[in-house]
Amino acid sequence: GQQVMQIPQYQHVQEGEDFTTYCNSSTTLSNIQWYKQRPGGHPVFLIQLVKSGEVKKQKRLTFQFGEAKKNSSLHITATQTTDVGTYFCAGPLVTGGGNKLTFGTGTQLKVEL
Amino acid sequence: DGGITQSPKYLFRKEGQNVTLSCEQNLNHDAMYWYRQDPGQGLRLIYYSQIVNDFQKGDIAEGYSVSREKKESFPLTVTSAQKNPTAFYLCASMTLDRGFVGELFFGEGSRLTVL
Numbered sequence A: 001g002q003q004v005m006q007i008p009q010y011q012h013v014q015e016g017e018d019f020t021t022y023c024n025s026s027t028t029l030s031n032i033q034w035y036k037q038r039p040g041g042h043p044v045f046l047i048q049l050v051k052s053g054e055v056k057k058q059k060r061l062t063f064q065f066g067e068a069k070k071n072s073s074l075h076i077t078a079t080q081t082t083d084v085g086t087y088f089c090a091g092p093l094v095t096g097g098g099n100k101l102t103f104g105t106g107t108q109l110k111v112e113l
Numbered sequence B: 001d002g003g004i005t006q007s008p009k010y011l012f013r014k015e016g017q018n019v020t021l022s023c024e025q026n027l028n029h030d031a032m033y034w035y036r037q038d039p040g041q042g043l044r045l046i047y048y049s050q051i052v053n054d055f056q057k058g059d060i061a062e063g064y065s066v067s068r069e070k071k072e073s074f075p076l077t078v079t080s081a082q083k084n085p086t087a088f089y090l091c092a093s094m095t096l097d098r099g100f101v102g103e104l105f106f107g108e109g110s111r112l113t114v115l
Helices: none
Strands: A004-007 A010-014 A019-025 A032-037 A043-049 A055-058 A061-065 A071-076 A085-092 A101-103 A107-112 B004-007 B010-013 B019-025 B031-037 B043-051 B054-057 B064-066 B076-078 B087-094 B110-114
Touching: A004 A085, A010 A019, A019 A085, A019 A107, A032 A071, A043 A055, A043 A061, A071 A085, A101 B043, B004 B087, B010 B019, B019 B031, B019 B087, B019 B110, B043 B064, B076 B087
Parallel strands: A010 A107, B010 B110
Antiparallel strands: A004 A019, A019 A071, A032 A043, A032 A085, A055 A061, A061 A071, A085 A101, A085 A107, B004 B019, B019 B076, B031 B043, B031 B087, B043 B054, B064 B076, B087 B110
16 A cells, blocks of 8 residues: 655754655655644644645745655754654555545654753 | 644543544534554544545544544544554544645544553
8 A cells, every 4th residue: 555654763953953854655646745743742734745846945944845746855954942843744645535645654853952 | 713622632441441532623624534643653544534424444444433424523433342542543624625635634632541
């Protein structure tokens, strides 16, 4: 079945360092979404990318969708303690139909002062 | 405020008991979803519903049941047949009027512990 993998699984950084998480799908995705889940909280939608090669920015966060629409990345410049949490990518399941998202395995980010 | 309300937030259950988790949304979304999250893990789809009185199994439906009698409500029952029910359960909804799979709105979750 369709799988969505993320690397790394964990990342510890010093405040001010950059951070990147990578998302890879076994199949082509019509779009890719990114969510953030704070410790003890629920996932919150960050952004959706639809076009091949698309790049979007939200302040210190940069999101990319690969040319083949099978991979994506999230880059955070100059991390802050407020960036702590787990970042998930998610894409629509193609096989079997239905409007549903398959979530990646997530990258847990810890930021130390 | 529009949103998704899950209850209870915390629930303890003895082995062999069924338990029902509530999920209500006032976003007028057509589709609703139940995900399970285990510590340090991603989200796995249990069941979803795109229209009232209809629902489909997700990847890990065994030991769970759902109903969708109203557009606003999508309760999940964790039955005694579910072998490892201790987990964080997340309900979500999505509008289907955009013509493509859009963003999910999540509730705050229900944390179930089986004693």
